Amino acid sequence: MTQTQDSPASSLDWNDALLWLPEIETGSVRAAIFDPPYAVGTPVRGKEDGAAGSVFGPLSFMSRTLREVSRTLMPGGIVAIFADWRRMADLAYVASTVGLRPSTQIAWVRRRPGTGGMLRAAWDPILICARGVPDAIDRAAIRNVVEADYPTKRDHPYGKPVAVYEHFLARVVRPGDLVIDPFAGSSASREAAESLGAVWRGCDIDPKYATTTTEGRLL
Ligand SMILES: C[S@@+](CC[C@H](N)C(=O)[O-])C[C@H]1O[C@@H](n2cnc3c(N)ncnc32)[C@H](O)[C@@H]1O
Secondary structure (H helix, E strand, O other): OOOOOOOOOOEEEEOOHHHHHHHOOOOOEEEEEEOOOOOOOOOEOOEOOOOOOOOOOOHHHHHHHHHHHHHHEEEEEEEEEEOOHHHHHHHHHHHHHOOOEEEEEEEEEOOOOOOOOOOOOOEEEEEEEEOOOOOOOOOOOOOOEEEOOOOOOOOOOOOOOHHHHHHHHOOOOOOOOEEEEOOOOOOHHHHHHHHOOOEEEEEEOOOOOOOOOOOOOOO
16 A cells, blocks of 8 residues: 555554544544454453453443444444354444444354354354444445455464455445554454555554554553
């Protein structure tokens, strides 16, 4: 992507999403990724992300962060909510309480299951919500199924394939748009957003993932 001096560069911050999101201007974001940790405050095996099955992180945290994400969206902007199917119904409700309108649900199907054993489903729902009606680039029908396997080696336990982000970002993101990811993890969404000419801003609370910062920040 070519960047002029007028367009701010993409950046990744080491911060808590609840502190970082208020820095994003109201109504400035075309698309947001919302892929929060599954067990905030109740880590399993000492991991922030709560591997080993706990998907029931505090709803108040989801609510506060999603309200902030909603505030940042421009009219027609979208947020893609990732969650285990056991949690998605709650998140859809939370979305409706913070001014978001459910638009569609995508099934992300993969051949190889993640952690969790033989009965772990090899698919996850992605709920697309919008501020009003999504401002789509065109109205052509798309399959609400994206098939993308995890790469064989992953740096992040929950890093999604770039193709998953591309599937829906390509429908709404124009060059120069702002895409945010407050729980950036592997930053896979950055590659997808930048390939569409967007400016990407992300944040992660874990310095292992947030290895670069904007000026004056931690590290
Ligand atoms: C499910 S993962 C995100 C994976 C990411 N979407 C990807 O494709 O790589 C959740 C991430 O949220 C981070 N996290 C946990 N609590 C956070 C908080 N309060 N603020 C910001 N990031 C947080 C974790 O370190 C983890 O990397």
